[in-house]
Amino acid sequence: MDPRLLTPIPTPPAQRWREVRLIYLPRVVFALGVMVAALLWTRWVAPATLVAEADIVQADVRSAQAGVLASLKVAMLQPVRAGEIVGHVATANPRLLEATLAVIRAEVGMLSATMQGATDRQRVVLEFERLQLDWMSHRVELAALKGRLQQTEADLARAEPLHRTGLVTDESFDQLKTNRDALAAQVNEQSRLVAQMEPVIRSFASPDAQTAGLSSETALAAAIKVQEAKLRLAEEELTPVALVAPIDGVVSLVLRRLGETVTAGEIILRISATRSERLTGFIRQPIPFEPKPGMAAEIRTRTTSRQSANTKILHVGPVMEAISPTLLAAMRLPPMQVPEPGLRIQFALPEGLTLRPGEHVDVIIR
Structure with a gap:
């Protein structure tokens, strides 16, 4: 009998599903896993070139003359505006x-x-x-x-x-x-x-x-x-001599209280700006490449909902400087007796990137 004349026996759907699960599905899952891993590695897990810190802008309010602090109109964490009178010093004995x-x-x-x-x-x-x-x-x-x-x-x-x-x-x-x-x-x-x-x-x-x-x-x-x-x-x-806030910001430190005697040039309170103007980081030795102003870089935040933005190098330091202790701690390096030198690099703060002054970010220089 000619086998071509025989009616083919239908394959049950369960058997076909079993073949898909055993033969094709693992291959598809493996391919998707490789693609996702490559995407994560290139976009999120790529090693940072350096760790940068949002600059902290602070200004001190000092007394121009010696006297007694007659009034203080602000308290800790109170917002102030540039040019606002925050207190008075009675200079006359x-x-x-x-x-x-x-x-x-x-x-x-x-x-x-x-x-x-x-x-x-x-x-x-x-x-x-x-x-x-x-x-x-x-x-x-x-x-x-x-x-x-x-x-x-x-x-x-x-x-x-x-x-x-x-x-x-x-x-x-x-x-x-x-x-x-x-x-x-x-x-x-x-x-x-x-x-x-x-x-x-x-x-x-x-x-x-x-x-x-x-x-x-x-x-x-x-x-x-x-x-x-x-x-x-x-x-x-x-x-009385008026004490004027030099910048917009928040009162972050109060060193003198009402009625205390102050000397000329003494710090009475400190004002911290609520927004940074640039990012600062250090490249440790050995320096893998020669950074130059204008080079592209990517900023990645360390928050739970990670943000990323593109920026560029503004300035490159001419000399090796001691890396600040806060950046050393952000790099998770052990404390050292001798300060470690590094090359200072300043980056432009990308528009739309919400960063608090002093916040650490990862920087990848392209």
């Missing part, structure tokens, strides 16, 4: 200021006494200069009141947290508040009086020397100018 004002007050009184017995011919000029001396006396008194008010406000600010904890009695705290309010009222009244007298003084014209017999170059007028300069100096010393 209350006792020294009071002594200076007492000297000015005495000299102004002496000048007033010398004006007694003037002739009628000199009366016009002397009356004008007497008005100037009265105005200066009121300004001296205003400066003294402002100095006492600043000292009282500083005492009240220091006593407030002590009063909340029970270390200062209610009577003492109320007395401080009463003194503060009384001095504030006196300062307001004295300021109003000085402000009312100022336009009158400014509007007076200097009398003619021929009719009055006295010019602005006389000894009395010169002495008044000297006292005016001393008074302006005392008023400038009374004005």
Whole structure:
């Protein structure tokens, strides 16, 4: 019988599925596994050329003059803007200021006494200069009141947290508040009086020397100018020095508290920027290639949801430098007694890549 005439026996579906599982499926799975492994190795598991760190931008707020920290308007982790006033330093010593004002007050009184017995011919000029001396006396008194008010406000600010904890009695705290309010009222009244007298003084014209017999170059007028300069100096010393934030950021360190004495140039607080401008890394020796500005690189974050972005080299250091301890720790290298040198490389921060200052990333230079 011709076998070609026989009806072929159908293969059961189970047998065909068994052949697919045993013959074809392993080959397909193996091919897919190789492709996935190659993709992961080339895109995610490729060894990094170096570890870089997002630069930390910080600025210190310092006092330009020695004095007492009169006010501090910010606290830890509080955001600030560039140009914002974060505090004031009272540069005038209350006792020294009071002594200076007492000297000015005495000299102004002496000048007033010398004006007694003037002739009628000199009366016009002397009356004008007497008005100037009265105005200066009121300004001296205003400066003294402002100095006492600043000292009282500083005492009240220091006593407030002590009063909340029970270390200062209610009577003492109320007395401080009463003194503060009384001095504030006196300062307001004295300021109003000085402000009312100022336009009158400014509007007076200097009398003619021929009719009055006295010019602005006389000894009395010169002495008044000297006292005016001393008074302006005392008023400038009374004005607190403003502490201004130099950059936008967050207060990351507070070294001085309200009421503490600070020296000129001393750091009072530190502000850290919330965004880095570039990335910095080091290539360890031996250097496998010669990096140059403009070379392409890939940045990979170390977060749970990994991000990657392309960038380029901005600058290459001219000398070998000691690698920073934070980068050595990020490289998982054992601590060494002698600093390890490396070649500094700076990268541009890619747009859209969210990095905190100080965060470590892996860099692959192409």
